[in-house]
Amino acid sequence: xxxxxxxxxxxxxxxxxxxxxxxGENVVTSDPDIGYLHTGIEKSCEDKTYSQAITLTDRxxxxxxxxxxxxxxxxxxxxxxxxxxxxxxxxxxxxxELQRISSHLVWLGxxxxxxxxxxxxxxxxxxxxxxxxxxxxxxxxxxxxSFIRIGGLALEPPAGWRxxxxxxxxxxxxxxxxxxxxxxxxxxxxxxxxxxxYLSPEQLIALSTTGPGLRAAGVAFDNRKAFxxxxxxEFDFNVPTRTxxxxxxxxxxxxxxxxxxxxxxxxxxxxxxxxxxxKADAPGIIPPPREKMKTEMEALIYHFKIxxxxxxxxxxxxxxxxxxxxGELGCFVASDGSPxxxxxxxxxxxxxxxxxxxxxxxxxxxxxxxACIGTIDIVLGDVDR
Amino acid sequence: MSNxxxxxxxxxxxxxxxxxxxxxxxxxxxxxxxxxxxxVVPKELLRNTALQCRDNPALNFxxxxxxxxxxxxxxxxxxxxxxxxxxxxxxxxxxxxTSVSAQQPFVDxxxxxxxxxxxxxxxxxxxxxxxxxxxxxxxRLLLPEGFVGFPLRRDFPxxxxx
Numbered sequence: 001x002x003x004x005x006x007x008x009x010x011x012x013x014x015x016x017x018x019x020x021x022x023x024g025e026n027v028v029t030s031d032p033d034i035g036y037l038h039t040g041i042e043k044s045c046e047d048k049t050y051s052q053a054i055t056l057t058d059r060x061x062x063x064x065x066x067x068x069x070x071x072x073x074x075x076x077x078x079x080x081x082x083x084x085x086x087x088x089x090x091x092x093x094x095x096x097e098l099q100r101i102s103s104h105l106v107w108l109g110x111x112x113x114x115x116x117x118x119x120x121x122x123x124x125x126x127x128x129x130x131x132x133x134x135x136x137x138x139x140x141x142x143x144x145x146s147f148i149r150i151g152g153l154a155l156e157p158p159a160g161w162r163x164x165x166x167x168x169x170x171x172x173x174x175x176x177x178x179x180x181x182x183x184x185x186x187x188x189x190x191x192x193x194x195x196x197x198y199l200s201p202e203q204l205i206a207l208s209t210t211g212p213g214l215r216a217a218g219v220a221f222d223n224r225k226a227f228x229x230x231x232x233x234e235f236d237f238n239v240p241t242r243t244x245x246x247x248x249x250x251x252x253x254x255x256x257x258x259x260x261x262x263x264x265x266x267x268x269x270x271x272x273x274x275x276x277x278x279k280a281d282a283p284g285i286i287p288p289p290r291e292k293m294k295t296e297m298e299a300l301i302y303h304f305k306i307x308x309x310x311x312x313x314x315x316x317x318x319x320x321x322x323x324x325x326x327g328e329l330g331c332f333v334a335s336d337g338s339p340x341x342x343x344x345x346x347x348x349x350x351x352x353x354x355x356x357x358x359x360x361x362x363x364x365x366x367x368x369x370x371a372c373i374g375t376i377d378i379v380l381g382d383v384d385r
Numbered sequence: 386m387s388n389x390x391x392x393x394x395x396x397x398x399x400x401x402x403x404x405x406x407x408x409x410x411x412x413x414x415x416x417x418x419x420x421x422x423x424x425v426v427p428k429e430l431l432r433n434t435a436l437q438c439r440d441n442p443a444l445n446f447x448x449x450x451x452x453x454x455x456x457x458x459x460x461x462x463x464x465x466x467x468x469x470x471x472x473x474x475x476x477x478x479x480x481x482x483t484s485v486s487a488q489q490p491f492v493d494x495x496x497x498x499x500x501x502x503x504x505x506x507x508x509x510x511x512x513x514x515x516x517x518x519x520x521x522x523x524x525r526l527l528l529p530e531g532f533v534g535f536p537l538r539r540d541f542p543x544x545x546x547x
Contacts, residue, residue: 035527040543042512043536047543078419205447205473208501219473226476316418319469319480321450332467334455347451347469355504384527 003366007036011114011370014380018357018369025365030358034351037384045344049310050076051150053344058144060346061382063103066095066135067324069148072344074229075331076150078318080285080311087276088152089231094165094268095138095147096230096322097261101172102131103325104258108179111251111374115192120182127175130168137164151286152279157272165269172262180255193247197360197372201245207356211327211349213376216253217245223323230322234271237264247375254377257325285311310339326350326377350382396477397422403444407437416482423467423480431483432493432519438470438479439498446470446479449495452505454513458539462486464515468495485515487538494520512537 001022007015015036021028041060045053057072058065070092077084084092109124132142137158139145147154183189199207201217214221222239224232240256242249279286287306288299315337321330327349334343353376360372397417401424404411411434414425426434438446451469462484469480485492494517495502506517507526514535517523525532534541 035525035529038527040536043543078421081419206500208449208499208505210448210450221471221473226473227478317423317455317467318419318421319451319467321469321478328450328471330451330469332451332453332469342457343453343455345451345453347453351504351508352501355501 005369012373013110013378014383016354016373016378016380016383018373020366020369022366027361027364027366027369030361030369032354032357034354034380034383037380039385041385042344042346045341047340049339050313050341051306051310053341054149055144055146057346058146059381060348060385061324061326061329061350061379062143063106063379064099064324064326064329064382065144065146066092066099066148067322067329068346069146070096070230071320071322071324071329071331071346072333073148073150074322075318075320075333076313078320079313079316079333079335080150080282082151082280082282082285084152084230084280085277086231087273088278088280090268090271091153091157091278092148092230093232093235094265094272095135097264097268098131098134098165098168100261100325101258101265102128104254104261105131107254107325107374107377108251108258111377112183114370114374115189117183117186117189120179123175123179127172130171134161134164134168137161149279149286151282152277156278162269165265169262169266169269173259176255176258176262184252184255190248192367192371193251193375194244196247196364196368197375198244198246199356199360203359204245204356207359208352209327209356211324211353211377212250212253212257213327213353213356215239215241216249218243223321223328227321229320235264235267237261237267247371250375250377254325312337312339321347324349326379326382327353346385348382348385350376350378350380351385354378354383396475397479400424400438400444400477400479403441404434404437407441408433411437421478421480423482425482428483428485428492431481432495432498434481435468435495435498438481444472445474446472446477448473449499449501449505450478452495452502452509454509454515454537456513456537456539457484464490464513464538466492466509466515487514490515491518492516493518494523496520511535514538 003020005018007017017033019031057068105124105128109121112120136142139147220241237260292299293303313335317334319332321328330347332345336342361369412424416423438444448471453467455465465484511525
């Protein structure tokens, strides 16, 4: 019997359609059908200047908008050969790690909700509110911040940000202990997740899986350590791995990653100085400060040229990959010397990781399909773009 | 853009040497840009070069990260495929590049080399119309089945066709 786990389903985490061929309660084969959230972001980027396209990148992986901004800006900065000042890099790291924490909180809350541990969801979202308040203080926006721009950041960090982040860092560890206390040793949680969705590390690598799914199989591959970007080599953190490669191992890896991110945020907060540049100094590319624009002629001309025509990177291609909460998020930008990109492509981790789903659920029960979809941690905006 | 083999990235030097030792025609051009290395491979040698990259223990590129296409219209050959590969044991990255024309958009599929090429190639087929020979399940992925046209080609308007 072929059953349609349709695009409208509370447990598919978005508009994902999975066609399940069943033998009783067991899955024989399955076929994910995606594209319900395809908005043509890559095509739209070709019609916009390099700076205008940043707002489009927010909307792909909507639980990690700062990460998307970062990967796109790093790729364009590579095309330009632009060096970002250290202070801006540290602020970027802090914000991206806060984004990672918020993404893992959503994952934990919704995954627990799918498995029946319904009370956890609002606890996770309550903590996420604090992170969104921090983003709102920085950028004016809770989610689609577009705060990371080419050459640095959009604005100077706001007054009083240290107190907010410090309060968050003090509040968070006991809360994470609370979630673990509810789930980790819980017999129902272990019964639902242990031994489910096993794939060997060789299979995962052959299927191009990256991120917590690969780290739960014992392969310690994390882009922040392997190919450091944006000053990550100066930070001290671990890359948690497990070996069982089942849903329970992926849960443990993500919770440990959440704790490691808290460490990174604290280190970044200590490294960020109160004075200093928040964006690079590149006159034809990065807009001048508004005070200068209103008083100096050259600044006014640069401002005008940047916002009407845009800057033109030299012809070439650049591929940069960062570690998003879901795996390797890559951005391939090709320039033909015009102010608009020739091609922007995003290597979306959810898209690539999702092709492992049919292999994961082969022979399992329907209830395990829900566990496996949750454990891959897909965001449909990332899958479809 | 030149045939230099003294690249900034020492690991990429190894790749070029090993591939050229295996087959002198494997790497027709080496492009270096800000520390990134791209190897241009002739279309007919693509799958065997990929097998070399995966199986040669000095190269060991075990993960295929991304398959992208760039439409270089009006330059011919128009559709340029870029493959991003990672060697997890060696902590190295490399890119392969090959080009096809829109009149003959056929390339060997890399599914026999890395099964993860499945959806990556389906997406390129869906949006650019490149046919991957040897792909077990080449059908549209992101767009609806009955969709006509290949939207990410440069001659397809952004707003769509009415």
